[in-house]
Amino acid sequence: xxxxxxxxxxxxxxxxxxxxxxxxxxxxxxxxxxxxxxxxxxxxxxxxxxxxxxxxxxxxxxxxxxxxxxxxxxxxxxxxxxxxxxxxx
Numbered sequence: 001x002x003x004x005x006x007x008x009x010x011x012x013x014x015x016x017x018x019x020x021x022x023x024x025x026x027x028x029x030x031x032x033x034x035x036x037x038x039x040x041x042x043x044x045x046x047x048x049x050x051x052x053x054x055x056x057x058x059x060x061x062x063x064x065x066x067x068x069x070x071x072x073x074x075x076x077x078x079x080x081x082x083x084x085x086x087x088x089x
Contacts, residue, residue, distance in 0.1 A: 017070035026062035
């Protein structure tokens with residue numbers, strides 16, 4: 001079962017872990033501040049996805065790890081097809 005990234009973006013609560021993403025250097029502290037200053041949850045999620053997309057594979061892996069810690073059921077959606085990760089594109 002593949003889950004579209006749009007569905008994942010609707011489900012994520014990035015406020016719950018955006019500080020942790022900055023701590024592990026997945027995003028920068030200014031990017032964290034920018035995300036937290038966006039009032040609409042879906043727009044925050046899209047902005048976070050944009051930062052992740054433009055980042056490295058290592059940053060994607062950091063994102064996946066932090067998501068696993070904070071919203072484990074959603075992290076499973078990233079690896080829905082026999083271990084094949086869904087790309088944030």
